[in-house]
Amino acid sequence: MRSSLAYILAAVTLTIARPGETSARAPKTNPWAQITPADTAAVWDLLHSPAAGLNLTDPPFTASQTDNYVAFIDTLHTNKSAVLPYIDGNGLQPAKFARAVIFEGGRTVPISQEYMIGPLPVSNRTRIQKLDYIFNGGKGGTVPFNARFFDLQRDAASEPLLASVMTEVADITTELFGGVYYGADDDRTDLIYTFDTPVSTDGSSAVRIVMFRYPTEVEFLQPLDFYVILDIPGTDPSKYTLRGIVTNEKFFSTVDKFRQAYDAGEITNPYPQPRDYEWAQLTRKEEMGTRPLENKLAPQSIELGGKRYKIDTQQNYVEYLGWSFYMSWTRQLGLMFFDVKFKGERIIYELSMQEATAQYAGNTPKAASTVYHDTHYGFGAQSAVLVEGFDCPFGATLLNASYPDGRHTTIKPQAICIFEADYGFPLARHRTSSFGPFQGYGFSDLGVVKASALHVRHIATVGNYDYLFDFAFNVDGSLEVGVRASGYLQASPYYKTQGRFGPRVHNSTQGSYHDHVVTFKADFDVLGTKNSFQVTELKTVKQSQPWFPELGEFDQMELQASNLKREKQLNFAENGQAMYTVISERTNAWGEKRGYRITPGHSNIHLTSPNSPFSRKQSEFSKSHLAVTRVHDTEPYANSWQNINLPEAPQHDFAKFFNDESVEDEDITVWFNLGMHHFTRSEDIPVTLFTEASSSILFAPQNFFDRAQEGDLQNRRWIETGEDQDELNFEAYGVPLANCAINLREPVTNILPWEDLIV
Numbered sequence: 001m002r003s004s005l006a007y008i009l010a011a012v013t014l015t016i017a018r019p020g021e022t023s024a025r026a027p028k029t030n031p032w033a034q035i036t037p038a039d040t041a042a043v044w045d046l047l048h049s050p051a052a053g054l055n056l057t058d059p060p061f062t063a064s065q066t067d068n069y070v071a072f073i074d075t076l077h078t079n080k081s082a083v084l085p086y087i088d089g090n091g092l093q094p095a096k097f098a099r100a101v102i103f104e105g106g107r108t109v110p111i112s113q114e115y116m117i118g119p120l121p122v123s124n125r126t127r128i129q130k131l132d133y134i135f136n137g138g139k140g141g142t143v144p145f146n147a148r149f150f151d152l153q154r155d156a157a158s159e160p161l162l163a164s165v166m167t168e169v170a171d172i173t174t175e176l177f178g179g180v181y182y183g184a185d186d187d188r189t190d191l192i193y194t195f196d197t198p199v200s201t202d203g204s205s206a207v208r209i210v211m212f213r214y215p216t217e218v219e220f221l222q223p224l225d226f227y228v229i230l231d232i233p234g235t236d237p238s239k240y241t242l243r244g245i246v247t248n249e250k251f252f253s254t255v256d257k258f259r260q261a262y263d264a265g266e267i268t269n270p271y272p273q274p275r276d277y278e279w280a281q282l283t284r285k286e287e288m289g290t291r292p293l294e295n296k297l298a299p300q301s302i303e304l305g306g307k308r309y310k311i312d313t314q315q316n317y318v319e320y321l322g323w324s325f326y327m328s329w330t331r332q333l334g335l336m337f338f339d340v341k342f343k344g345e346r347i348i349y350e351l352s353m354q355e356a357t358a359q360y361a362g363n364t365p366k367a368a369s370t371v372y373h374d375t376h377y378g379f380g381a382q383s384a385v386l387v388e389g390f391d392c393p394f395g396a397t398l399l400n401a402s403y404p405d406g407r408h409t410t411i412k413p414q415a416i417c418i419f420e421a422d423y424g425f426p427l428a429r430h431r432t433s434s435f436g437p438f439q440g441y442g443f444s445d446l447g448v449v450k451a452s453a454l455h456v457r458h459i460a461t462v463g464n465y466d467y468l469f470d471f472a473f474n475v476d477g478s479l480e481v482g483v484r485a486s487g488y489l490q491a492s493p494y495y496k497t498q499g500r501f502g503p504r505v506h507n508s509t510q511g512s513y514h515d516h517v518v519t520f521k522a523d524f525d526v527l528g529t530k531n532s533f534q535v536t537e538l539k540t541v542k543q544s545q546p547w548f549p550e551l552g553e554f555d556q557m558e559l560q561a562s563n564l565k566r567e568k569q570l571n572f573a574e575n576g577q578a579m580y581t582v583i584s585e586r587t588n589a590w591g592e593k594r595g596y597r598i599t600p601g602h603s604n605i606h607l608t609s610p611n612s613p614f615s616r617k618q619s620e621f622s623k624s625h626l627a628v629t630r631v632h633d634t635e636p637y638a639n640s641w642q643n644i645n646l647p648e649a650p651q652h653d654f655a656k657f658f659n660d661e662s663v664e665d666e667d668i669t670v671w672f673n674l675g676m677h678h679f680t681r682s683e684d685i686p687v688t689l690f691t692e693a694s695s696s697i698l699f700a701p702q703n704f705f706d707r708a709q710e711g712d713l714q715n716r717r718w719i720e721t722g723e724d725q726d727e728l729n730f731e732a733y734g735v736p737l738a739n740c741a742i743n744l745r746e747p748v749t750n751i752l753p754w755e756d757l758i759v
């Protein structure tokens with residue numbers, strides 16, 4: 001498989017010259033950098049040392065759910081209060097800390113417990129402390145066993161019950177689906193399954209809703225109408241019980257009742273799932289024919305003038321046409337940006353994705369109950385190689401990403417790309433003309449300015465979905481955040497009666513309706529930490545003007561600006577009739593407060609169901625377009641990675657951020673949601689398309705400057721007629737056109753890094 005993939009991709013490899021690729025030097029050592037591989041190993045060893053007293057089983061895959069073992073190590077957020085004196089002054093670089101999640105199944109009351117370990121590197125000053133301060137649910141870093149991540153160990157403990165139920169009905173599943181499940185390790189087994197999330201509501205019990213599928217590469221699109229629900233509370237498998245079997249939209253609380261119904265002819269499989277799956281692979285489909293001229297190479301975005309950005313790859317620091325920023329990467333959240341400045345002035349302290357929630361609907365136990373928080377699986381850990389020329393333009397800078405993986409560090413080669421791209425439209429243009437029938441004499445001029453942006457991109461494939469995160473730093477000082485989704489639907493079996501949950505998209509497959517809500521954090525520091533959140537409403541008012549006596553009172557638009565006083569979750573106004581701006585008290589040349597506007601882009605949504613039992617309290621961050629809070633070292637994250645299984649008793653409750661603190665002239669964070677209401681369609685087969693599954697937001701200067709940030713760009717043209725109208729003056733501002741060199745080659749490359757590297 002590996003070599004054939006490499007071969008196909010190598011067939012269209014374009015190598016372009018990269019003149020002037022340059023490196024930057026970060027002003028400071030990156031204080032948000034992830035912990036080093038050496039630190040990860042040392043933290044691992046420290047946790048496993050007898051002195052730590054944690055009694056850990058190593059390696060964890062040999063452990064059972066009643067042992068203690070390390071789930072993972074990651075980088076702990078560096079406190080903003082410690083960073084500012086360092087990046088803005090002569091303060092010391094803040095100490096690095098790791099966080100570690102330990103599954104403590106060996107305790108009398110089994111739990112998951114999170115720790116902070118630091119300062120790093122490990123020395124005799126390094127301490128292992130409970131990590132509580134970033135979780136506000138009341139139990140700190142403790143998560144009850146029932147709610148903890150459903151790992152291989154929990155899977156193994158509930159497997160015997162599942163296998164025994166499925167063995168009892170093997171004759172029926174054979175007749176219905178031509179498949180059996182005698183247990184994962186049984187050679188006769190030819191079905192696979194997925195299970196529900198959340199597995200618990202408040203941690204007091206756990207449920208396992210198993211949905212079977214055919215074992216193909218496209219399992220997400222090949223669901224079978226067969227569900228087994230197990231109650232699996234605690235760590236003692238002898239207490240695990242069958243809640244029931246669901247098929248044909250009917251519930252059977254025992255195997256016997258199910259068998260009686262089957263024998264009575266009440267259970268059928270009217271829409272058999274095909275066993276073939278080529279239809280669901282992202283390959284070219286010969287039967288669809290060809291389109292005229294499409295056999296030619298498609299247009300490409302190429303940095304013809306050479307790199308116009310600089311990177312300090314040691315510090316993950318980037319400079320681009322006035323912009324500068326640091327990047328960081330964590331196992332759970334993936335890419336994060338810090339200290340985002342334009343022309344030397346800070347606009348954003350931190351910009352990072354916080355959570356991607358997906359909630360489904362349907363009249364099946366799985367679709368009805370599914371809510372995902374994809375940080376549960378880790379955006380950093382699930383991001384991987386980008387295909388040059390397709391995921392990112394040819395010639396893009398491809399950076400490796402890495403994350404702690406056990407005692408080691410896994411490198412994901414080429415997981416981040418950076419490139420400058422043409423916007424496809426000009427930034428600005430105007431043509432002045434007095435030619436025409438009504439003018440006595442003619443003059444004309446035309447100015448036009450090129451638009452481009454530096455993009456930083458990564459793609460995380462979390463289970464069925466590929467999330468493309470794109471951050472575009474525009475030449476005019478605006479910044480666009482975009483997220484797109486492709487990949488497989490998490491589909492349900494097709495039922496004739498369930499059109500209200502989504503259309504039939506294949507023989508036996510229904511595209512289950514679902515919401516995607518992707519929560520981001522933007523800790524704005526517009527010219528310092530003291531900012532306000534201004535809402536400028538567009539109101540219609542009645543007024544009269546003396547020069548229109550005949551109108552009396554008439555309707556007129558008016559801007560009514562006010563600052564948000566207290567922390568709040570809020571939605572964008574209907575019809576776009578409000579502007580949202582983070583402002584500083586500092587003013588521009590015109591006496592206006594300098595700010596950055598938050599402009600909704602495409603598909604700015606929030607979760608549809610505010611009160612579903614599966615998303616009740618652990619998903620509050622996904623329930624409004626925007627939220628404004630005061631910055632605290634204790635509130636760095638919107639969510640916690642194991643919160644998903646605690647909808648009724650959250651480990652971390654975003655709603656508690658809103659405790660009436662003032663957000664006027666204070667250090668504030670704006671949380672915002674992107675996403676989509678995924679109205680599934682047959683065009684989601686084989687995979688969802690990035691064109692439609694797209695969402696964005698733009699941050700743009702709002703009186704931040706005294707004028708538009710284009711006047712200093714040289715990539716522009718000014719064309720005017722001279723005194724003699726036949727004469728044309730053409731100003732090109734000295735940017736050469738002819739220095740591009742593109743070498744097209746078709747090398748066979750075997751360095752496509754499909755495999756991770758472990759260090």
Ligand SMILES: *[C@@H]1O[C@H](CO)[C@@H](O)[C@H](O)[C@H]1NC(C)=O
Nearest residue numbers: 054055056057066067068106
């Ligand atoms: C250590 O954990 C194991 C289970 O993994 C348990 O059997 C043993 O009693 C524990 N030892 C101590 C000292 O707690």
Ligand SMILES: *[C@@H]1O[C@H](CO)[C@@H](O)[C@H](O)[C@H]1NC(C)=O
Nearest residue numbers: 119121122123124125126127
């Ligand atoms: C800690 O380590 C340092 C350097 O190795 C050493 O000088 C110091 O005495 C140690 N302190 C303690 C309390 O062990």
Ligand SMILES: *[C@@H]1O[C@H](CO)[C@@H](O)[C@H](O)[C@H]1NC(C)=O
Nearest residue numbers: 271272273274275506507508
């Ligand atoms: C799937 O549907 C297509 C189109 O209706 C039909 O031709 C085909 O026979 C069906 N396959 C199965 C296995 O039912």
Ligand SMILES: *[C@@H]1O[C@H](CO)[C@@H](O)[C@H](O)[C@H]1NC(C)=O
Nearest residue numbers: 313399400411413414753757
């Ligand atoms: C990225 O990983 C590759 C191995 O695939 C390695 O050769 C390369 O040096 C790494 N690049 C950077 C910038 O660390």
Ligand SMILES: *[C@@H]1O[C@H](CO)[C@@H](O)[C@H](O)[C@H]1NC(C)=O
Nearest residue numbers: 076077078079097133633634
């Ligand atoms: C960050 O700040 C909190 C609150 O003051 C404190 O409890 C915590 O120890 C700090 N974290 C680090 C890594 O210093």
Ligand SMILES: [Cu+2]
Nearest residue numbers: 485514516678
């Ligand atoms: Cu979707």
